[in-house]
Amino acid sequence: MSTIDADSCKVDVMDTIESNNYNIYFQNSLSELASFVEKGGYSRFFILTDENTAKYCLPLLRERLGDPDNFDIIEVNAGEESKDIDFCIGVWKMLIDFGADRQSLLINLGGGVISDLGGFAASTFKRGIDFVHVPTTLLSQVDASVGGKTGIDINSIKNIIGTFTQPKAVFIEGEFLKTLPSRQILSGTAEMLKHGLICDAEYWNQLKQSDLTTPADWMVYRSVAIKNAVVLEDPNEKNIRKSLNFGHTIGHAVETYSLINDKDSLSHGEAIAIGMICEAYLSHKKSSLSAEELTEITQVLMNLYPRYNLKTADNTTLIDYMLKDKKNQNGKINCTLLSKIGQFNIDNICTEEELIEGLNYYANL
């Protein structure tokens, strides 16, 4: 088991963070974006957006970017459905129709759906054009925009197709969070709590005492710094990057299930919170997480996120989704667990019975 030096992620000033050959900007981010575009010598640029970000965030960008002849807008529907391969084909066709060439730039303005979809579309269009992320949700600021994973869905299997391709820059602008409903904020908070749980107990303690419906700038910064430290050490997910999968083996399955079955489906964070509770239970059962720590994690997450009705009858379906998880090897379901709060433990094979026990722990709370 490797560990992450979380102390190195505590910074007083929110300086630009250097990632894998690109910068993550926190101060005057939209001015930095305008300057990046100007200096980049691109033939054209394109902004990928959804109906929400087109309304609330695009005007702010337009103000900075000037000349409207120089770019085109590609708008998709808001929501995970837009990550389906059919929408990706739509983005590729629009890039063709707009005459995008290899010197074009794609600006992904939106949440994780936009950065995952836009990153994949750009990384494969004409064998790869440049792209940058302007994440507009808390979740995408602290998670999807950093680390160079791109991905789209087929048959609702999340990120089954994708590449590891780094953006040329990420621009994080706190202003965008002000327009978000608290349910969307809390979707991002789940990943921040995960950052504390896997490698920074002090951060976890600070978060659990804070009002997480309005997270402070320094929290966003600290989460990005933690995620960046992890992915820099292991960009292609061979070892310690797997720490970020805590809560995601079960969480992704629940998310897929809800996406298919519920009219008002779970947000990513809501599903991951469920996953973290179930996997904290497995951490207690199979690793060294104490009963007190399990109770603490359960209480913090249950207080923040609505209870979801996990029916026993659906366990087979959930296991089936887990079996299709990318993290598996030889058909065995693989989890990242906690040995204690602030310390992770990768590559734990869990049996179907154990996973069902984890699901039942949540269902019986």
Added chain:
Amino acid sequence: MSTIDADSCKVDVMDTIESNNYNIYFQNSLSELASFVEKGGYSRFFILTDENTAKYCLPLLRERLGDPDNFDIIEVNAGEESKDIDFCIGVWKMLIDFGADRQSLLINLGGGVISDLGGFAASTFKRGIDFVHVPTTLLSQVDASVGGKTGIDINSIKNIIGTFTQPKAVFIEGEFLKTLPSRQILSGTAEMLKHGLICDAEYWNQLKQSDLTTPADWMVYRSVAIKNAVVLEDPNEKNIRKSLNFGHTIGHAVETYSLINDKDSLSHGEAIAIGMICEAYLSHKKSSLSAEELTEITQVLMNLYPRYNLKTADNTTLIDYMLKDKKNQNGKINCTLLSKIGQFNIDNICTEEELIEGLNYYANL
């Protein structure tokens, strides 16, 4: 303008060629493949094949690979149509259904369609699984299987979507060529002639005096060595790799046109031969290729390939295809030309009038 050291590609013994972190095997290739698979520690492997290679080539592979429980076959239709994104989605879905995980290997058994499609499908499945090429046509042996380009088509625009991803190995087996009709052999010969034209006048002279319907093993080896030398120096096509595009700006447009309009469409080599004649004309007009050299190139290619009826009325459509070419910048059509036989000249912007003049040169032969 850069040059390639063609002398370094003359080798007496057909040793294994080292490419970009992978080997290209020429001797006992199928045994080498069996040994590669055995040593690789893969969880499962999959063979991508088409109806022709399933019939003529797969039995040879089965003999060597043993245990049929260990792999699954994914078969697509023969022909360029299988490179359409819809077929790629089909391959991804079969990999999902067969339970492929990140430790799976995809073996691409076939011509350029199979290696381009399989390479792309593998390089993006679960963000990338290993793949190897077993090229079964002359064209794919001397061209598609070497260099790490993968690609699929959208709306018949060739390779508009793809990645630069290296295979883990390439296995070249001369036995496969014996089952090929001469038209398919000649499709590969066009690329070999191109290798001579761009950087090896001696090789061109040898080829033009040979019976190219049954090319010798050393010719295949020499072409692979030349292509490998080029792509090793410039894997991402920033400069000298563009030399390989000679004949392809016009050739690809003619190929797309024929694919859409002709019942019995042109082979890749037939289209590229037309492209090389047109672009040799442009090389004479815009670069320093002599009138005698233009005549020589025209005669050699016209003797080998059937005349195609290029109608003046279709020039607008052809130019339209050229405008969508990946090699363009700022909407300007970019060609690689020859300064003499054995020497290339990249990044020549050609006007629509010049390109039409090139097309007319061919049409009036």
